[in-house]
Amino acid sequence: MATPEREIPTPRVAEGDWARVFSHHAFTPILERAEGIYLYDTEGNRYIDASGGPIALNVGHSDPRVTEAISRQAEKFAYCHPALSNRLRADVCARIAGLAPGDLNTTYLVSGGSEAVDTAIKIARQYHLACGREQKHKVIGTWDSYHGMTLGALSVAGGPGFRKPFLPMLFDWPHIRHYRGPRERPRGMNEVDFALECARELEEMIYFVGPEQVSAFIATPVGAGKDYGLVPPAEYWQTIREICDRYDVLLIADEVVTGFGRTGKWFAMEHFGAQADIMTTAKGISGLYAPMGAVTVSDRVNEPFANGEIFIHGFTNMGHPLACAASLAVLDILEKDHLIENSATTGEYLHSNSKRFLARQTIAEARGKGLLMVLELVRDKETMDYFAPEARAEEKFQGIALKNGLAFYMSLYGPRRPGALKRGMPLYIAPPLSITRDQIDDLLDRLDQTLAEWEQTMGI
Ligand SMILES: Cc1ncc(COP(=O)(O)O)c(C=O)c1O
Numbered sequence: 058m059a060t061p062e063r064e065i066p067t068p069r070v071a072e073g074d075w076a077r078v079f080s081h082h083a084f085t086p087i088l089e090r091a092e093g094i095y096l097y098d099t100e101g102n103r104y105i106d107a108s109g110g111p112i113a114l115n116v117g118h119s120d121p122r123v124t125e126a127i128s129r130q131a132e133k134f135a136y137c138h139p140a141l142s143n144r145l146r147a148d149v150c151a152r153i154a155g156l157a158p159g160d161l162n163t164t165y166l167v168s169g170g171s172e173a174v175d176t177a178i179k180i181a182r183q184y185h186l187a188c189g190r191e192q193k194h195k196v197i198g199t200w201d202s203y204h205g206m207t208l209g210a211l212s213v214a215g216g217p218g219f220r221k222p223f224l225p226m227l228f229d230w231p232h233i234r235h236y237r238g239p240r241e242r243p244r245g246m247n248e249v250d251f252a253l254e255c256a257r258e259l260e261e262m263i264y265f266v267g268p269e270q271v272s273a274f275i276a277t278p279v280g281a282g283k284d285y286g287l288v289p290p291a292e293y294w295q296t297i298r299e300i301c302d303r304y305d306v307l308l309i310a311d312e313v314v315t316g317f318g319r320t321g322k323w324f325a326m327e328h329f330g331a332q333a334d335i336m337t338t339a340k341g342i343s344g345l346y347a348p349m350g351a352v353t354v355s356d357r358v359n360e361p362f363a364n365g366e367i368f369i370h371g372f373t374n375m376g377h378p379l380a381c382a383a384s385l386a387v388l389d390i391l392e393k394d395h396l397i398e399n400s401a402t403t404g405e406y407l408h409s410n411s412k413r414f415l416a417r418q419t420i421a422e423a424r425g426k427g428l429l430m431v432l433e434l435v436r437d438k439e440t441m442d443y444f445a446p447e448a449r450a451e452e453k454f455q456g457i458a459l460k461n462g463l464a465f466y467m468s469l470y471g472p473r474r475p476g477a478l479k480r481g482m483p484l485y486i487a488p489p490l491s492i493t494r495d496q497i498d499d500l501l502d503r504l505d506q507t508l509a510e511w512e513q514t515m516g517i
Pocket of ligand 1: 170314
């Protein structure tokens with residue numbers, strides 16, 4: 058691995074024009090250009106985009122097939138007046154219908170994940186109203202989950218770090234624990250029984266809240282928050298599905314991260330043989346070439362709206378023509394370049410390297426599926442202690458990783474969590490789905506080097 062000797066990048070000091078950027082947290086390198094899995098800064102340093110931006114870049118950077126599609130569309134029209142039909146919107150919705158599982162056939166386009174989640178919550182409410190179930194309005198979420206930053210998304214999310222400042226402004230809706238994984242499984246209990254026990258928490262919560270009030274349950278398919286990437290047995294989701302059906306509760310699968318190939322299938326719920334009633338997607342759908350989000354609903358949920366019910370909602374930028382052009386090109390690439398298959402096979406190769414990281418005292422867990430691998434960083438995996446916030450462990454990790462040619466997406470999980478929860482900081486390995494085995498090897502070598510230097514810096 059040829060790593061040029063260079064100083065460790067630090068967070069940028071807010072001075073000059075940078076002081077005019079509200080609440081800016083980036084490190085010093087300035088992005089100049091990006092291509093494939095690589096980012097290049099203005100000093101000519103190259104970085105592997107190891108987390109695919111915020112686990113979102115499903116095709117590589119600067120693919121001319123996408124940039125040309127966007128500019129071709131911009132030359133025709135960049136925005137469509139609301140009085141006229143936007144053909145591209147129908148094209149994208151039809152493409153999603155062809156790819157989405159089961160009868161998830163109708164899509165409402167938005168501009169991102171948070172908007173998609175808020176939209177899903179409102180579709181669920183209006184669906185129940187149309188069905189005469191007027192009391193149903195509460196959405197059950199999972200603790201420590203992330204569903205975005207709008208007030209609706211924060212209400213169903215469960216990460217205290219994100220919610221606390223805004224608590225008085227959020228809906229006081231219930232949360233359960235997501236599937237908790239092998240670490241919390243009681244001794245002697247098998248995996249499936251434990252998964253069923255976790256799933257039954259939903260039925261208990263519906264009972265206590267009152268089924269007549271519960272509109273929907275929302276969760277991410279492969280773990281929530283600190284446990285992101287934890288893959289439950291299929292029985293977990295199948296049982297959740299049954300419980301939702303029993304109480305007329307809609308199941309919302311938030312596939313903003315997992316949708317469009319990240320876990321080796323088009324959508325992560327396909328691993329479990331359970332179909333959601335509403336699916337939220339964003340990120341990978343346009344590979345971040347333009348802001349795009351989508352809410353795809355089943356035929357049952359669509360029925361009242363197909364029969365004339367008007368959905369009371371809308372955004373100026375929904376189904377924006379340039380985002381639609383980008384998404385159509387991205388979906389073409391995902392299919393033509395077989396990137397979903399590459400996510401499955403190269404992902405398997407990635408996960409076959411887990412042991413190499415688990416040998417370290419600072420890696421407590423390696424989990425995930427496809428090209429989503431989550432390593433859980435701790436101070437000591439025997440005690441499952443994490444570093445105190447003053448130790449600035451994430452900042453040091455990111456700086457060393459950048460020096461070694463890796464750009465990671467750093468989450469706020471870890472440093473803000475009380476030690477009692479015994480969880481570390483998730484590190485997301487989620488590169489563009491076009492990554493090759495050789496590039497994975499390079500990424501992992503650089504990560505090994507980064508971990509060794511970071512451990513030394515942290516006094517381990
Ligand atoms: C599962 C999930 N849902 C929703 C969102 C919000 O998406 P956005 O940042 O596009 O609003 C995110 C963002 O990371 C996410 O991970």
